[in-house]
Amino acid sequence: MGKGLANVKPETHIVTALAAGESETLLFAARSRLSNLIVEFVVTYDDLLAKANVSRYSASIAIRTVEQAWKKILNPYLPGKPDPNLEQFHQLFVGREDVLSFIMDNLVGSAAERIVVLYGHRRTGKTWTLLRLRDRLPDIYVPVYIDMQGTTGVSGAPALLQNFADRILNGVRERCKLNDQTLRSIRVPNLDDYEKNYPYHFESRFLSDVQSALGRRKLLWLIDEFQGLEDMVSREQLEPTFMEFLRHLMQFGKNMAFVFAGTREVTGKYWSVFFNIAVNRKIGVLSDSDAARLIIDPVKRSGVKHDRFAVPLIKQLTGNHPYYIQLLCDKVVSQLNAHRQMLVNAQIIEDAVNELVIPGTSNVKFYWDEVMDERERAVAGAMQEILRRRQSTDVKTIWSEFNGINPRITAQDVTASLKTLADKDLLEKNRAALDTYKFRIGLVERYIGAHVPYADTQERIGKSW
Numbered sequence: 001m002g003k004g005l006a007n008v009k010p011e012t013h014i015v016t017a018l019a020a021g022e023s024e025t026l027l028f029a030a031r032s033r034l035s036n037l038i039v040e041f042v043v044t045y046d047d048l049l050a051k052a053n054v055s056r057y058s059a060s061i062a063i064r065t066v067e068q069a070w071k072k073i074l075n076p077y078l079p080g081k082p083d084p085n086l087e088q089f090h091q092l093f094v095g096r097e098d099v100l101s102f103i104m105d106n107l108v109g110s111a112a113e114r115i116v117v118l119y120g121h122r123r124t125g126k127t128w129t130l131l132r133l134r135d136r137l138p139d140i141y142v143p144v145y146i147d148m149q150g151t152t153g154v155s156g157a158p159a160l161l162q163n164f165a166d167r168i169l170n171g172v173r174e175r176c177k178l179n180d181q182t183l184r185s186i187r188v189p190n191l192d193d194y195e196k197n198y199p200y201h202f203e204s205r206f207l208s209d210v211q212s213a214l215g216r217r218k219l220l221w222l223i224d225e226f227q228g229l230e231d232m233v234s235r236e237q238l239e240p241t242f243m244e245f246l247r248h249l250m251q252f253g254k255n256m257a258f259v260f261a262g263t264r265e266v267t268g269k270y271w272s273v274f275f276n277i278a279v280n281r282k283i284g285v286l287s288d289s290d291a292a293r294l295i296i297d298p299v300k301r302s303g304v305k306h307d308r309f310a311v312p313l314i315k316q317l318t319g320n321h322p323y324y325i326q327l328l329c330d331k332v333v334s335q336l337n338a339h340r341q342m343l344v345n346a347q348i349i350e351d352a353v354n355e356l357v358i359p360g361t362s363n364v365k366f367y368w369d370e371v372m373d374e375r376e377r378a379v380a381g382a383m384q385e386i387l388r389r390r391q392s393t394d395v396k397t398i399w400s401e402f403n404g405i406n407p408r409i410t411a412q413d414v415t416a417s418l419k420t421l422a423d424k425d426l427l428e429k430n431r432a433a434l435d436t437y438k439f440r441i442g443l444v445e446r447y448i449g450a451h452v453p454y455a456d457t458q459e460r461i462g463k464s465w
């Protein structure tokens, strides 16, 4: 600690292991009355040759006052909003070029159009990608967005098809400038018609009329939360034969293409019928450069600047997860306004993290609640505790912690959950240390540290295997 400094927090940081070329941004908060000071750092590290090597270095620090005049920053971020207005959406949407071209290749670029399934864990951006697709398609496609979560109150094929027909008509109206006469030529069945014979009324009359009205253009069904259909079948809100009807439409329906999005790959019981005709594509976290764009660009216009540690720190805290970036950046903007400041620095980010993590509200918690299962919670909870004790988070250490509580658990059990957590982008393998994992989404690690007592984790370890 240097002269004139007080309350350095935290006094020590632990970095598990770093591979060549890898870096980690560490944050120390300090108070000083002086405008120039010298700070001394003591670094203790292990390498291949020796343990506990010590190196010291000093930095001369000149404290600057923030020069730029503050003016209220309008918050552009929209964490968790599935369907924002178009202007905001275009301002915020980043990346996914690879996914969009994958879809285009499988629709436009292949001899026979394939059915594309986008799958990914909660809030990774499936819906936003589907919505983005609407602006990227050649005119020949008429996109119709159908959210199966929005139809949970609906029961039975007739009501569901009536719903679909409604969305299709809206999509057609929005996208194609058809004259009234052509629109009136589309025979819209009523519930009675569907109840009498839905394949005939929906396919042979309604869809056939829609297609005549569209001419060369074709309907593109964008079905979001498709597993909702399967859930309707298991809750007996929908007869299983409906799935066969849907497959029939997908295979033989004229001038139609389909993109599905949901949290599962197409492998489930009812979906096996689509297995041969669908291609799956996973949606994960954003690339480094897209994450940086989402952090910087939306606020650049308002004159906000980032110091050189800000962007790496936000990436570390969010693991490039688009929802967490928006969630944190939203709080960063409120902190900037609260501090009347235009520069994003470590202090602002730390205050934003506290604003998010301390109340532990559902938006930060969703990962813990909705993405992870009990075993994964046990492993992540133990990892957080082991890191808190400043031990290494390698498989052996984690397993011996588990074994002390529940001897039934094998090292393979632990590895299996570590792998699924890596697949869910919460953890990543440490490239510098064998069989060692680290948190990739710092916010979730902080959430666990603040809200999950180790006693709960111990109980989970005892019960979950």
Ligand SMILES: Nc1ncnc2c1ncn2[C@@H]1O[C@H](COP(=O)(O)OP(=O)(O)OP(=O)(O)O)[C@@H](O)[C@H]1O
Pocket (backbone or CB within 6 Å): 078, 079, 080, 081, 082, 092, 093, 094, 095, 096, 120, 121, 122, 123, 124, 125, 126, 127, 128, 129, 263, 294, 322, 323, 324, 326
């Ligand atoms: N490409 C993107 N660019 C910028 N922000 C994004 C992007 N994708 C997702 N987001 C942010 O993440 C949030 C969640 O995205 P979205 O609703 O599309 O996820 P989802 O995978 O459909 O989630 P769920 O599984 O809950 O339906 C969005 O509200 C938005 O804030």
Ligand SMILES: [Mg+2]
Pocket (backbone or CB within 6 Å): 082, 126, 127, 128, 224, 225
């Ligand atoms: Mg969605």
